[in-house]
Amino acid sequence: MAWKWMACKTFVYLLVCVTSAVGDEEPSRPTCADFNNTTWLEYRQATKLQVQYLLLTRKNADCASLFTQDCLNHTQKHTAYFNSSLPTKVIVHGYRAMGSKPSWVSGLAQALLQEEDVNVLVVDWVYGASFAYNLVVENYKEVAVQISVLINQLTKYGSTLESFHFIGVSLGAHVCGFVGTLFEGKLGRITGLDPAGPMFKGADPYDRLDSSDALFVEAIHTDSDYFGISIPVGHVDFFLNGGMDQAGCARSKFASIFIYFPVYGYVICDHMRALHVYMSALNGSCLLVGFPCSSYEEFLAGKCITCEGPFNGTCPQIGLLKNSGITATPLPDQKRVYLLTTATPPYCAHHILVDLKVSPLDKTAEVQLTLISTGHPETEIKLKLNAAETAFKAVAAHPEGLCKIDSVQLKNIGARFTRQGDVHFEYICISEVPHTRGLDPLCVKNIHIGRGVSWSHDFVQVC
Known part of the structure; x- marks a missing residue:
């Protein structure tokens, strides 16, 4: 059913074609690709989302390649760096209030490449993710469709659906979830970093990230009282410090109004902490394990200090371990786990x-x-x-x-x-x-x- 819905949209997006070429010779050094720059006038005149893809591998870790090919004028922009025999990490950013590029992408990509030899595909949809949040939410499924066309093309060149690991930040987590829906849950893994809450908490699971979107879905919650979602959306959901009010972040009772205004500053500190903790886990600073518990209060009261029950004694761990280290079969579903962090990097406690x-x-x-x-x-x-x-x-x-x-x-x-x-x-x-x-x-x-x-x-x- 999902693919039938996507098919009616596909003709719009067949401008994107993908070619994978893997060879022994090192390609000539191209101009480094970067995110689109978006202005208010361009946004108001926009007729399409202008999604593009940036590729980073261990061969071009310091210089991203543009990963598209224009089929109409035959101007090739494909890259020889992509290796279909390697796993692929797909990074999807979220809402960008003023159209600025996410500054954290490079750090996350580098951490992934240091940990594993993979393809890192960065989805740049800044053009459609800018300005009014409610309008941006209307775009997220269209972005997911475009990504799905790309993934479908890559499978024709040797990649498997199980080899894709999607990492979505905020609204990007729900983009990843809908890509997973289009592929009927056959993607290998989705990691949601504080999945967006506004306009999604009460949504049908079909319209947001949930555990049916991939073979394994995990989420890290750090701002569930404002910008993040407060309900579990994966097989395992890590609620850091209860999922809200992170150590070292200033408190503001006015934070909730900023979702519609271009004023971020310190009010997104809690929201972005999920990303920074995840990057610390990738860098191997220390173990970040969660404890299953019925509530944060019970956890703080020392009533949940083992990982028995749904996890068979193995505590789920933030990072790249298969299924977060969970060995239980079948996988648990929507299990809340709690852990504490410190106020400063690397946040390990x-x-x-x-x-x-x-x-x-x-x-x-x-x-x-x-x-x-x-x-x-x-x-x-x-x-x-x-x-x-x-x-x-x-x-x-x-x-x-x-x-x-x-x-x-x-x-x-x-x-x-x-x-x-x-x-x-x-x-x-x-x-x-x-x-x-x-x-x-x-x-x-x-x-x-x-x-x-x-x-x-x-x-x-x-x-």
């Missing part, structure tokens, strides 16, 4: 579980626990201790692992009249999760502190 037990309390108490690793920012954790309970857990992000935590500080910060006075801790233990390295927790026992009093303990590391 170690998940530290704090486990403590107190003697019975008369009133609610509030304490602040601080983890200290020399040369790194401190991690502060505030805990409210309910009088009805004695055992408490919490998960926090720390820039270093358990073996590099030098000391722990504790302070009773309860208010004078409404909080518990003295607090007696039977024990405080900290450990790193998931427990993959078999490290014993660091524990301190029998601690008594009064209101406003600080306490600290230095660890002697044996890791």
